Amino acid sequence: MSKTIIVSNRLPISLQHKNGKFEFKPSAGGLATGLGSIYKEGENIWVGWPGNDVADEEQRNEIVDELKKLKMAPVFLTKKDVELYYEGFSNETIWPAFHYFTQYINYEDSYWEAYVRVNQKFCDTILAKANPEDTIWVHDYQLLLLPMMLRNHLPNATIAFFQHIPFPSYEIIRMLPWRKEMLEGMVGSDLIGFHTYDDMRHFLSSVGRILGLSNESGFIQADNRLINVDAFPMGIDYEKFSKAAESKKTLNHVKKFKEMLGDQKLLITIDRLDYSKGIPQRIKAFTQLLEDHPEFHGKVSMIMVVVPSRDKVRSYQVLKEEIDTLVGGINSKFSTLNWVPVHYFYRSFPFNELSAFYTMSDIALVTPLRDGMNLVCKEFVASKTHKKGVLILSEMAGASKELVDAILVNPNNQEGVVNAIVEALSMDEEEQELRISSMQSSLKKYDIFQWVKVFMDRLKHVKERQTELESKALDRKILAQLVESFKAAKRPIVFLDYDGTLVGFKSRPQDAFPDEELKSLVATLSKICQVVIISGRDKETLGEWFKGQAVDMIAEHGVWLKKKDQEEDWVLYADVDDSWKGDIRQVMEYYVLRTPGAFIEEKHHSLVWHYRKVESGLGDLRMRELFSHLKYMARGHNLQVLEGNMVLEIKRPDINKGRAALSMMRGEEYDFVMALGDDWTDEDTFKAMPKSAYTIRVGYAYTQANYNIKNPKEVRNLLNKLIE
Known part of the structure; x- marks a missing residue:
């Protein structure tokens, strides 16, 4: 097992x-x-x-x-x-x-x-x-x-x-x-x-x-x-932190700490000692806050927990010395007999004491210079069972992509961090509650257990796709069967991709012209079956290279068609394939879920993401994220992403090889169909072929084709066997 x-x-x-x-x-x-x-x-x-x-x-x-x-x-x-x-x-x-x-x-x-x-x-x-x-x-x-x-x-x-x-x-x-x-x-x-x-x-x-x-x-x-x-943005054990915040042990710590600190606003920062965490920059921002806003003296303190890490390494020792100096500087400059600006601890704390810090703090200042995720901000939000508190979060932390209701800051912008602290200190309770509730709802849904489940489900899906796409090598037995079927056929058709299939790749595309052997091979093959050259090449190049040959041609991945018996020039083929919509719609729906007021409109050949009703600022932020995501997906689907007035539209501006191949076969009865190609643009051809067709991918990539063949040399050997 x-x-x-x-x-x-x-x-x-x-x-x-x-x-x-x-x-x-x-x-x-x-x-x-x-x-x-x-x-x-x-x-x-x-x-x-x-x-x-x-x-x-x-x-x-x-x-x-x-x-x-x-x-x-x-x-x-x-x-x-x-x-x-x-x-x-x-x-x-x-x-x-x-x-x-x-x-x-x-x-x-x-x-x-x-x-x-x-x-x-x-x-x-x-x-x-x-x-x-x-x-x-x-x-x-x-x-x-x-x-x-x-x-x-x-x-x-x-x-x-x-x-x-x-x-x-x-x-x-x-x-x-x-x-x-x-x-x-x-x-x-x-x-x-x-x-x-x-x-x-x-x-x-x-x-x-x-x-x-x-x-x-x-x-x-x-x-x-x-x-x-x-x-897969990682979550936390949400229940553990929300329950701990209301536990007797934590509340006893809260009571004890509050008695010691008195009635003041508290900022919490918790980090491992590391230069990526932006600890000195944070102390400098807090120092500037106290310099610019004397009204906060005696009313605001920062609890700063730095967990020891790699303190034998020189760069970490230097960082520790810098933090010690900065804390000493701010405390000596601003402290009074009954108020210390920074309570600095260079050690770790038991879980319930950390929970008490989260629970009693008014603001969490989480401002790493660069962080993969950062779970401290999520732990703080989960601990706010009374819904009061403000999270100030660095844009450079992975969590900022999820916790958009935090006050997001650039940790390198000291003025911006100071302004964020002022905004947090003056934020009314109603807004605090709205923001915390929104973030809690997201964190509850996507906790650590959901993260594990989603990852493992995805892994299972990948293995299923691998199994689906596994194709067989074109061995001797299948080759013999293919040749026999071809020779017995009365009406055969063969679709041949050009670059990477009939010829190998060259560093200069114009050098990959057909050699005499290939020209002769195609000429002989076209006498005994219908040959369709189906390529991403432009129509001028393809037309020039196969001038005088009795072959049909499809150029630019299916945009242009030319039949051998047509006197007139190339024909523009402009049907539309909507098979891409499922994948794109899923992504768009994900952004609709994260963006109140957004919705999707489906047109005949496009999908449109509307954000006119979305809160100003949030709509632009989400649109930028979605635009980037769709642009990335568009490459794989040959799509175009267009930015309009409060809308984002994705559509298929052209067509693919598969549609063009189907058009070439329309109205005809073929008793042998074969298609050869070497890259993702040929997958459309393979998908469009009837079930009985021999579809062959050149090279050993995963494919929708039935079989694999090694290289263009093997392709020519196969074609030679057909005309023997």
């Missing part, structure tokens, strides 16, 4: 050695909570590093046995592994690059070597437990190489990858000497998930430009697999 294997750098436990025995304390993180519903079922397991350096073989065996009871399997790392792979490549090369802090990137070869070695250790541990039909879900940037390592050993396994940090633009990723290997590692997956559409777009762009893999509507065709790339 198949099982699911969860893989992450760290296991969801902390390991402590006490009184000669190992103790395991479960992790309380959101990911551990969400994935608990998976790895605790059946034979499923979680694979990862237990977090300690254990060299002794006997102790390792003891840990393996204990973790087995918890449905976990350890990957043991040495001190050197941790130093070079985790502290080194993961956190000094990938982390700064992916968060756009290029000045901190360390290009150390020894780091990369350790990264490859440790990814292989993970692979070996998984292979010892995995079966070919298992599902393996790999998490995060420490294991980018792992999916392809696993794929090489388990070609039929279901492999998924989710990245919890941002994915940078092509301009950043290209700086890394190992960019190709990293991307190749990731495309070993069947499904690759990111928090936001922007991250997904950056990844697809990089894969296209570095690996040369094209994509259609988020599906990459690589090797013999279809890979889906999608955005």
Whole structure:
């Protein structure tokens, strides 16, 4: 029976050695909570590093046995592994690059070597437990190489990858000497998930430009697999935070803290020590607020929690010193005997004390310079059971795409952050309630459990599509059957794509003209059957190349048609295909759900998204997002996106090869039909063919065609067999 294997750098436990025995304390993180519903079922397991350096073989065996009871399997790392792979490549090369802090990137070869070695250790541990039909879900940037390592050993396994940090633009990723290997590692997956559409777009762009893999509507065709790339914004355990906010333990903490702080407005900020979090910029903005607005002195305080992280690394030590200095500066300048502007804690807090901070704070200031998602803002909103409070959120956090009712700020704009705090402090309770309620409704619906379900459902869908699109190699048996059918036919027709099918690709398109062998082959074939050259080439080029040949031609992917027996010139073919509407409508409906007042109008050959009734500002914001999303989808569907007055219209301005091919066959009875093509524009031809047709895709990409053939040379061999 198949099982699911969860893989992450760290296991969801902390390991402590006490009184000669190992103790395991479960992790309380959101990911551990969400994935608990998976790895605790059946034979499923979680694979990862237990977090300690254990060299002794006997102790390792003891840990393996204990973790087995918890449905976990350890990957043991040495001190050197941790130093070079985790502290080194993961956190000094990938982390700064992916968060756009290029000045901190360390290009150390020894780091990369350790990264490859440790990814292989993970692979070996998984292979010892995995079966070919298992599902393996790999998490995060420490294991980018792992999916392809696993794929090489388990070609039929279901492999998924989710990245919890941002994915940078092509301009950043290209700086890394190992960019190709990293991307190749990731495309070993069947499904690759990111928090936001922007991250997904950056990844697809990089894969296209570095690996040369094209994509259609988020599906990459690589090797013999279809890979889906999608955005899955991660949620939190909403109930856990909303219940904790009303628990007796939390309310006792709230009462105690409020007595100590007195009657004042509270801002809460909680971060791990990291340069991506924008902590110094936040303190400077709060300092400016107190300088510009003396009326807030004694009335507003900031509770600042900074959780220790990597404090042995020099850049983090420098950051800690800067934060200490800035806090010291603001407190020494503005403090009075009964008021301190910043209550600064360099440590972590127990869950109920954090819950108390969320519950009692009037404002959450979440302003990272760059963040994949950021769950602190979601935890704050979920804790506001009394519906009072304001969230100030950085546009650079993935969560800003969902929590549009927060006050969104650019964390690099100090003046803007100050104005946002002033707006939050003066916001009336009715508006606070409206905003919090709207955000809570969204977070409740898409919590951590829903995130896991949606991801796993999508993975299942991808595997189903792969199975659907699997095509067979044109082996000897099928080839013999095809030739026999052709020779027995009284009225055969053959559709031939040109570039990549009859000829290989050239660096200069004009150099791919038909050679004498091809001209002779087509001339002979056209004497015994109807030949249709169906190409994306312009009609002038196609007409010139096949001048004097007794062939029908379809040019520019089906825009122009020319029959061999027609004296007149090319005919413009202008029918319309609406099969694209289902996919696009789904996306538009998603934006309607997120945009009160928006609606969809369906016309004969287009879909229109109206936002005239939407609140000013929100309509423009959503329209920009939808425009970007549709433009991206339009490429795969050959569509055109038009921006009008308070509307966004998507329509098909031309037609495709399939429609043109059908038009060519209309009114005729054929007893043998064959179509050959090599790219996504030929898929329309394959789809349009009758069920009895032989449809053949050149190359081993996934396809709607019945069969695959290797290359143009094999195509010519096939055509030669037909005329023998």
